[in-house]
Amino acid sequence: MASEIEKGTKYIPEMAQTEIDDLNKSIKTASLKVIEDNIERMKKAWKNRPQAMEYFDEISNLFGKRQEEIKQQKTAGKKVVGYSCIFAPIEMILAADAIPVRVGSGWYDTAKLGDRIMPVEICPVIRSTVGAKMVSLSPFLELSDAIVMPLTCDGRTKLSEILADYKPIWHMNPPRVKDDPHTLGMWKQEIMVIKEKIEKLTGNKITRKNLKEAIEKMQQATKAFRRLQDLRKGNPVINGRDAMLVNQTSLWDDVERWTQKVNELCDELEKRVEQKEHSTYPDTPRVMLTGTPMIWPDSWKVPNLIEESNPQGLVVVDEQCSGDRILYDPVGVDEWTMSDMLDAISERYLMACTCPCFTSEHGNEDRINWIIDRIKEYKVDGVIYYVVRGCILYAMEYQRIKRVLDKMNIPVYYLDTEYTREDVGQMKTRVEAFLEMLEARMDI
Amino acid sequence: MTNNNEKTEYWRWLEYKKVMPNKDWKKAKIITAGVDVGSVGSKAVIMLDGEIYAWSVMRTGSNSSDSAKKALGWAMEDTGLTLEDFHYIVGTGYGRVNVPMANRAITEIACHAKGANYIWGPTVRTVLDVGGQDVKAIKIDENGKVVSFLMNDKCAAGTGRGMEVIADLLKIPIEDVGKESLRVNEEPEPVSSTCVVFAKTEAVGLLRKGWTKEKVIAAYVRAMAIRMSDLIEKVGCEKDFVITGGQSKNIGIVKRVENILGVKRLPVPNLKETGLDPVSAGAIGAALFAKALYEKSLKQ
Ligand code: SF4
Ligand code: SF4
Numbered sequence: 239m240a241s242e243i244e245k246g247t248k249y250i251p252e253m254a255q256t257e258i259d260d261l262n263k264s265i266k267t268a269s270l271k272v273i274e275d276n277i278e279r280m281k282k283a284w285k286n287r288p289q290a291m292e293y294f295d296e297i298s299n300l301f302g303k304r305q306e307e308i309k310q311q312k313t314a315g316k317k318v319v320g321y322s323c324i325f326a327p328i329e330m331i332l333a334a335d336a337i338p339v340r341v342g343s344g345w346y347d348t349a350k351l352g353d354r355i356m357p358v359e360i361c362p363v364i365r366s367t368v369g370a371k372m373v374s375l376s377p378f379l380e381l382s383d384a385i386v387m388p389l390t391c392d393g394r395t396k397l398s399e400i401l402a403d404y405k406p407i408w409h410m411n412p413p414r415v416k417d418d419p420h421t422l423g424m425w426k427q428e429i430m431v432i433k434e435k436i437e438k439l440t441g442n443k444i445t446r447k448n449l450k451e452a453i454e455k456m457q458q459a460t461k462a463f464r465r466l467q468d469l470r471k472g473n474p475v476i477n478g479r480d481a482m483l484v485n486q487t488s489l490w491d492d493v494e495r496w497t498q499k500v501n502e503l504c505d506e507l508e509k510r511v512e513q514k515e516h517s518t519y520p521d522t523p524r525v526m527l528t529g530t531p532m533i534w535p536d537s538w539k540v541p542n543l544i545e546e547s548n549p550q551g552l553v554v555v556d557e558q559c560s561g562d563r564i565l566y567d568p569v570g571v572d573e574w575t576m577s578d579m580l581d582a583i584s585e586r587y588l589m590a591c592t593c594p595c596f597t598s599e600h601g602n603e604d605r606i607n608w609i610i611d612r613i614k615e616y617k618v619d620g621v622i623y624y625v626v627r628g629c630i631l632y633a634m635e636y637q638r639i640k641r642v643l644d645k646m647n648i649p650v651y652y653l654d655t656e657y658t659r660e661d662v663g664q665m666k667t668r669v670e671a672f673l674e675m676l677e678a679r680m681d682i
Numbered sequence: 683m684t685n686n687n688e689k690t691e692y693w694r695w696l697e698y699k700k701v702m703p704n705k706d707w708k709k710a711k712i713i714t715a716g717v718d719v720g721s722v723g724s725k726a727v728i729m730l731d732g733e734i735y736a737w738s739v740m741r742t743g744s745n746s747s748d749s750a751k752k753a754l755g756w757a758m759e760d761t762g763l764t765l766e767d768f769h770y771i772v773g774t775g776y777g778r779v780n781v782p783m784a785n786r787a788i789t790e791i792a793c794h795a796k797g798a799n800y801i802w803g804p805t806v807r808t809v810l811d812v813g814g815q816d817v818k819a820i821k822i823d824e825n826g827k828v829v830s831f832l833m834n835d836k837c838a839a840g841t842g843r844g845m846e847v848i849a850d851l852l853k854i855p856i857e858d859v860g861k862e863s864l865r866v867n868e869e870p871e872p873v874s875s876t877c878v879v880f881a882k883t884e885a886v887g888l889l890r891k892g893w894t895k896e897k898v899i900a901a902y903v904r905a906m907a908i909r910m911s912d913l914i915e916k917v918g919c920e921k922d923f924v925i926t927g928g929q930s931k932n933i934g935i936v937k938r939v940e941n942i943l944g945v946k947r948l949p950v951p952n953l954k955e956t957g958l959d960p961v962s963a964g965a966i967g968a969a970l971f972a973k974a975l976y977e978k979s980l981k982q
Binding site: 548649651663664667668670671672674675678679 | 786787789791828830833
C-alpha cells in the first residue's frame with residue numbers, strides 16, 4: 239500500500255543544503271578534536287600505555303579508517319546493517335556476509351541540533367541521533383542499508399519512525415517480560431523475521447555453515463573480551479577508559495581483526511601483571527559504572543572525570559550496553575543444527591540482556607544480580623549510577639538498585655547529566671566528593 | 683556590579699576577620715590553613731595544632747586564585763606569619779584547584795562534613811550546606827566522614843548568589859533579607875521558578891501586582907527553602923541537623939527549612955570567641971584535613 243503521508247510531512251523539516259554542509263563540517267571538526275583530546279588524556283594518565291592500544295585509538299576515529307573500509311566494501315557489493323541497540327542478532331548479519339555497525343549517537347553538538355525539533359524531555363541519546371541525521375554526520379548511520387531497531391524504550395520506538403524517513407527500518411519487538419513460558423517463542427519469531435530480511439537484503443542465504451562460522455567468530459570475540467575483563471579483576475594493568483574504548487570499538491570494527499588485536503593487547507598486559515607494572519596505583523578506589531550507555535566520544539566526559547579526579551578513581555567494570563555487556567555472553571550451542579543455533583541466538587539476545595526495559599515479578603532481577611556478581615568479582619569499592627536526563631527506565635530502576643547496594647554496604651552515587659559540556663565543573667565536584675568518600679572508607 | 687554608590691549596593695555583605703588574641707603561633711608544632719574559594723565568598727582559616735587561630739571571610743573576586751591569596755593574606759595580617767611558616771595548606775570550594783599556595787585540593791563536600799563535625803561535635807548526622815551557587819545535603823558519621831550526599835543542579839536560585847540578585851532587585855540590604863521575609867502574617871505561594879533569572883522576572887511581576895516587598899521576598903525565600911528541604915529529605919534527615927555556608931545566616935531560610943522538616947538545627951556557636959563559624963565550615967574542615975595530611979606525610 240502506498241504511503242498516504244506526503245513527502246513534506248517528515249519529522250525532520252527540510253534544511254538548506256548549505257546549512258547542512260556547514261553544520262556537518264563544524265560538528266565533525268569539533269568531534270575530531272574531542273576524539274583527539276580524549277586519546278591524549280588517556281595517554282597522559284597512563285605513561286606506559288601498551289603499543290597495542292594504538293590500534294584502538296585509530297579505530298576510535300569515527301570518521302577515519304573504519305569508515306573508509308566500510309565504504310570500499312560497500313562499493314564491492316557488501317551490505318551494511320546498522321542497529322540501534324544490542325538486541326540485534328549480530329551473528330546473523332555476519333552469516334549473511336553483511337557488516338554490522340551500531341548507530342546510537344554520542345555527540346553532544348548534535349543533541350543541540352536535535353533540540354530544534356525534539357522536546358527537551360526526550361533523552362539526549364535520541365535527540366543527538368536525530369541531530370546527527372539532520373546533518374548526515376554519522377558515517378555508520380549514513381552507510382547503513384537498513385537499520386535494526388529493537389523497540390525497547392519509548393525514545394527508541396519513536397526514533398525508528400524518524401529514521402524510517404531515510405532508511406529501511408527493521409523493527410524488533412522484544413518482550414518486556416523474559417521468563418514467561420511463551421515469551422522466548424515470541425522473540426524467536428522476531429529473530430526469524432530479521433533473518434528473512436537480512437537474507438533478502440543481501441541476497442545471501444543464512445545457512446548452517448555460515449551461521450556456525452559467524453557464531454564461532456563471535457565466540458572468539460567473547461573469549462578475547464573475557465580475557466581482557468579478567469585482567470581488570472586484579473591490580474590495575476589497564477585504565478578503565480582504555481578498556482572501555484576497546485570494548486566499544488567492537489561495535490563498529492571488523493570483529494575478527496578486533497579479536498586479534500584484543501588478544502595482542504592481552505599478551506602485553508599479562509606480561510605487565512607478572513612484572514607488576516601497573517597503570518595506576520593499586521590502592522586507587524575501584525569504581526563500577528552502570529546506567530545509560532556512555533557513547534564515544536563525548537560521553538567520555540564521565541570516565542575522564544573519574545580517572546583524572548583527585549583522589550583518582552579506577553573504572554574496573556561496567557554494566558552498560560556500551561561496554562561490558564556487549565560481548566559478555568557467547569551464543570551457547572549444544573548441537574550445530576540450524577534449529578539449535580537459532581534457539582541459542584534467540585536465548586542469548588533475550589535472556590542474557592539486563593536492559594531496564596525488562597521487568598518481572600521481582601523487578602529486573604537479572605540486572606541486579608549481574609551488578610552484585612560483578613561487584614564481588616571485581617572487588618568494587620563504589621558504584622556510579624549514570625543517567626542522562628530523560629532516560630526514564632534507568633532513572634526509575636535506581637531506587638531499587640540503591641537499596642540492594644545499601645544492604646551490601648557498597649556506596650552508590652547517582653550521577654545525572656545531559657549531553658552538554660557545561661556541567662563539567664559541577665560534576666567534577668560530585669565525582670571527587672564521591673571518590674573522597676570511598677577513599678576515606680578505605681582508610682579505616 | 684559596576685555601581686560604586688554604596689547605598690544602592692544592597693547585595694554587598696560585610697567582610698570580616700579575626701585573630702585570636704591569646705594564642706602564639708611560634709609555640710605551635712603544626713601550622714595549617716584551609717582556604718575555601720566559593721563562588722560568592724572566600725574563606726580562610728588558620729589553625730595551630732588543630733585549633734582555630736585566625737580567620738577571614740571575604741567576597742570572591744573575578745579571579746579565584748587572587749581571591750584565595752587575598753583571603754589567606756587577610757587572615758594572616760598582623761600575625762607575623764608568612765607563607766613559609768605553614769606546614770600544609772588545603773584548598774577547597776568551587777575554586778579549589780586555583781588555590782596557588784595549597785598542597786592539595788579537597789571538595790567542599792568533605793570539608794563541610796569535617797568542619798561541621800568540628801564545630802558541633804560527633805552527634806551531627808545531616809549537614810545542609812548552602813553556598814553561593816549550589817546546595818548540598820550531606821550525611822555524615824560520628825567522625826565527620828561523608829556517608830552520602832546530594833547536590834542540586836547548577837543553578838543560582840536559592841543560593842547566596844540568588845539572594846544577592848533578589849536583594850538588589852527589592853532594595854533590601856542582604857543582611858536583612860531573611861528577617862524581612864519573616865515579616866508576613868501568612869506564607870504566600872512560593873515563586874514557581876527554580877532559576878534565578880526567571881525568579882527575578884516573576885518577582886518583578888508580583889511587585890507590579892501590588893505585592894509588598896516582604897511578601898515577594900517571602901515567596902522567594904520559601905521556594906528556596908522547599909527545594910532545600912526536598913534535597914535533605916532525599917538524602918534522609920537524621921539528627922543532629924546543622925546548616926553551614928553563607929546562607930546559614932539567613933534566618934528566613936533557616937526557620938522555613940526547620941518548619942518544613944520539623945527539625946531544629948543545632949544552634950550557632952559564639953563566633954567571636956571561638957571562631958566556630960558555620961560560614962567557614964568548609965575552610966575549617968580544609969585546615970583540619972591539612973593537619974591530618976601533614977601528619978600522614980611525616981609517617982611515610
Ligand atoms: S539500554 Fe537497553 S534499550 Fe538502551 S541501548 Fe541499551 S540495551 Fe538497548
Ligand atoms: S534507554 Fe534511556 S538513554 Fe537509551 S534511548 Fe532509551 S531513554 Fe535514551
